[in-house]
Amino acid sequence: MLKVCCAIIEYNSKVLVAQRPQGKLVPLKWEFPGGKVEPGESTIACIVREIKEELQMDVEVVKELTPVVHYYEDFSLELIPFVCRVSSEHYHAYEHSKVEWATVEQLPFYDWAEADIPIMKEYILQKL
């Protein structure tokens, strides 16, 4: 099964959310940025690498949340979430159509990729 890591990046009480581009899988849905684990790569190395590639940010991993297995119509994946910290709010959006800093209260109102919904909910619950 496809193994994908994603990052819930925190800064100043907000988290970074990103919209997938048109023309890729799960188009225009919102996600926590990340990507596929490469052969032989640890999940932590994967998330640090992906966030550097996609957003030019250096993350520090704080903790892992519960992985989600999700079956889309045409593919399935295991999505492994990490809460991460950054020391600056600045990013360059190389691979997303939009990127935003959202408050925890705003998270339920994004049009999420289905696999991200349980992750978003778990994150909100552990913030209460």
Ligand SMILES: Nc1nc2c([nH]c(=O)n2[C@H]2C[C@H](O)[C@@H](COP(=O)(O)OP(=O)(O)OP(=O)(O)O)O2)c(=O)[nH]1
């Ligand atoms: N990065 C990320 N991918 C997610 C999330 N939720 C979700 O269903 N996915 C899916 C979409 C993609 O099919 C896959 C992640 O692959 P990816 O982001 O590395 O790759 P991609 O399909 O955008 O493009 P590519 O690297 O193959 O060119 O997992 C999420 O929160 N973050």
